Amino acid sequence: MWPLLGVAVIALGFALRLNPLLAIGLAALASGFAAHLSAVEILSALGHAFNENRYVSVVFLVLPVIGLLERAGLQERARMLISRVHAATVGRLLLVYLLLRQITSSLGLVSLGGHAQIVRPLIAPMAEAAGERTLGTVDDETRARIRAHAAAADNVGVFFGEDIFIAIGSILLIRGFLQSSGVVVQPLDLSLWAIPTAIAAFVVHGTRLLLLDAKLARRKAARAESDAAQ
Amino acid sequence: MITLQTVYVFAGLVFGAFAVMSAMDRSNAKRFGNAAFWGLFAASFLFGSYIGDFANGLLVTGLVLVGGFGLIGRGRPTEIDAVARRASAARRGNWLFGPALVIPATALLGTLVFKGISVGGVPLVDPKQVTVISLALGIAIALGVAMLWLRPRLVVPLEEGRRLVDMIGWAAILPQLLASLGAIFALAGVGKAVGVLATQTIPLDQPLVVVVVYCAGMAIFTAAMGNAFAAFPVMTAAIGLPLIVHKFGGNPAIMASIGMLSGFCGTLTTPMAANFNIVPAALLDLPDRYGVIKVQIPTAVLLLLVNTALMYCLVFRFGTHT
Numbered sequence: 375m376w377p378l379l380g381v382a383v384i385a386l387g388f389a390l391r392l393n394p395l396l397a398i399g400l401a402a403l404a405s406g407f408a409a410h411l412s413a414v415e416i417l418s419a420l421g422h423a424f425n426e427n428r429y430v431s432v433v434f435l436v437l438p439v440i441g442l443l444e445r446a447g448l449q450e451r452a453r454m455l456i457s458r459v460h461a462a463t464v465g466r467l468l469l470v471y472l473l474l475r476q477i478t479s480s481l482g483l484v485s486l487g488g489h490a491q492i493v494r495p496l497i498a499p500m501a502e503a504a505g506e507r508t509l510g511t512v513d514d515e516t517r518a519r520i521r522a523h524a525a526a527a528d529n530v531g532v533f534f535g536e537d538i539f540i541a542i543g544s545i546l547l548i549r550g551f552l553q554s555s556g557v558v559v560q561p562l563d564l565s566l567w568a569i570p571t572a573i574a575a576f577v578v579h580g581t582r583l584l585l586l587d588a589k590l591a592r593r594k595a596a597r598a599e600s601d602a603a604q
Numbered sequence: 605m606i607t608l609q610t611v612y613v614f615a616g617l618v619f620g621a622f623a624v625m626s627a628m629d630r631s632n633a634k635r636f637g638n639a640a641f642w643g644l645f646a647a648s649f650l651f652g653s654y655i656g657d658f659a660n661g662l663l664v665t666g667l668v669l670v671g672g673f674g675l676i677g678r679g680r681p682t683e684i685d686a687v688a689r690r691a692s693a694a695r696r697g698n699w700l701f702g703p704a705l706v707i708p709a710t711a712l713l714g715t716l717v718f719k720g721i722s723v724g725g726v727p728l729v730d731p732k733q734v735t736v737i738s739l740a741l742g743i744a745i746a747l748g749v750a751m752l753w754l755r756p757r758l759v760v761p762l763e764e765g766r767r768l769v770d771m772i773g774w775a776a777i778l779p780q781l782l783a784s785l786g787a788i789f790a791l792a793g794v795g796k797a798v799g800v801l802a803t804q805t806i807p808l809d810q811p812l813v814v815v816v817v818y819c820a821g822m823a824i825f826t827a828a829m830g831n832a833f834a835a836f837p838v839m840t841a842a843i844g845l846p847l848i849v850h851k852f853g854g855n856p857a858i859m860a861s862i863g864m865l866s867g868f869c870g871t872l873t874t875p876m877a878a879n880f881n882i883v884p885a886a887l888l889d890l891p892d893r894y895g896v897i898k899v900q901i902p903t904a905v906l907l908l909l910v911n912t913a914l915m916y917c918l919v920f921r922f923g924t925h926t
Contacts, residue, residue, distance in 0.1 A: 384785070394878075402788045406792055418661050420660075421661030421664055430780050430879065432740055433739065435618060441768050446693075447691075451697070489879075491707055494887045514891075519899065525885070530903060548860045557849065568865060571907070575903070582902060
């Protein structure tokens with residue numbers, strides 16, 4: 375049971391808002407020592423895995439392009455585009471993005487989205503502009519909430535869309551693992567049975583997004599009232 | 605053949621430039637911390653493949669210490685003011701979206717096309733890494749197009765990139781570091797311990813209890829590891845296959861598919877899934893590091909309940925015992 379110590383360390387570290395890098399370092403040491411690994415073995419394993427996973431960070435290469443376009447007014451353009459659409463509200467806009475993200479992911483087009491490439495330069499400013507159009511001015515707390523919802527719509531969309539595509543990593547992993555345990559399943563079956571959850575995700579998160587508009591309006595009204603009372 | 609190594613050299617040069625520019629940025633009181641952090645990251649891309657596991661471990665330790673003890677700050681390259689940006693946006697119109705959309709379009713096209721192209725029997729692009737290489741290619745093309753069109757000074761994209769990467773700060777290495785922690789956990793046998801814990805402490809003689817434990821276990825274990833792919837083999841070997849499929853005759857495809865999606869509910873709730881939850885909070889300049897997670901938790905909880913109900917209703921109905 376002692377290797378679980380690392381999980382406890384990381385959970386505690388996140389709960390106490392310790393810098394995550396330090397929490398991870400301590401967790402690695404805790405689990406490693408508990409499993410009787412030496413410091414050199416732990417460092418080597420960390421170094422090996424860090425090196426093997428460099429491809430995860432390749433996406434940061436997009437930042438110079440996005441920065442350059444932002445300097446030329448990309449975010450402002452995204453705002454202008456949405457402020458002309460009279461039907462646009464925060465909730466409806468993100469609902470459309472959620473649906474598009476789910477559909478494209480389910481066709482295997484997972485790269486049509488992402489936080490650095492699409493959410494920061496396009497979706498978040500559009501959602502903010504929609505908020506400003508319906509609410510008038512938007513305070514910092516509300517702005518942060520709208521942005522967080524833009525990121526969440528991307529995550530929910532891709533997580534509960536991609537598994538419908540038969541050649542996605544998780545389907546291949548499932549099939550490979552079950553096969554090695556002597557159970558044969560067809561990729562098509564796996565992707566078909568992902569559809570009920572995908573629909574449920576759209577209904578659940580979509581409903582929350584539509585309720586968000588009313589919630590933001592209520593907060594705004596409550597704030598105005600408390601300001602007037604002072 | 606174009607491999608990931610080519611992309612890593614590109615990345616190493618970009619991060620190396622961030623390091624040099626950080627060192628020269630007098631507006632940042634912690635400029636040498638930034639220089640050390642991005643310099644080490646650049647070294648990982650440029651030399652990581654050649655220096656061996658232990659030296660890479662030391663490099664990671666350096667990154668953790670510099671980033672973990674708050675030795676890095678935010679560089680503030682000269683920004684263009686909002687009025688000028690709005691004027692530019694009005695003048696350039698919707699063409700501004702063009703270069704931004706080149707990136708996903710190239711990533712997509714490359715993924716479809718490169719697999720079929722080979723020169724003299726050798727594939728042009730490493731077939732296992734087509735997605736990442738196509739993404740990098742899309743970025744390079746978009747950068748070229750934007751430079752030709754906007755004609756800024758050559759350092760401008762690097763300055764802008766540094767502005768954005770400094771917003772992310774230490775969180776930039778979090779996804780890679782968490783993947784490494786996952787490797788340590790696997791080596792230390794954390795997965796096995798969780799499986800033992802789940803099977804020995806809960807009486808698993810009712811189909812409903814088994815389904816609930818499997819789905820909740822996938823979500824919780826995924827939250828702890830930050831990755832449903834790490835949780836799936838453990839939970840499925842401990843509970844899914846022996847109990848749901850073999851003992852109670854459930855359908856393995858339904859068990860596996862909905863089980864994995866239960867794990868994704870866990871992904872929505874955890875700082876361990878840094879690239880989905882923590883990096884965007886930094887990129888969007890949220891005051892709360894957990895801001896994205898907080899708005900995702902209600903969806904995650906509701907969907908986990910739906911998944912559990914779906915699995916219980918479907919997995920035995922379409923099972924092998926009927």
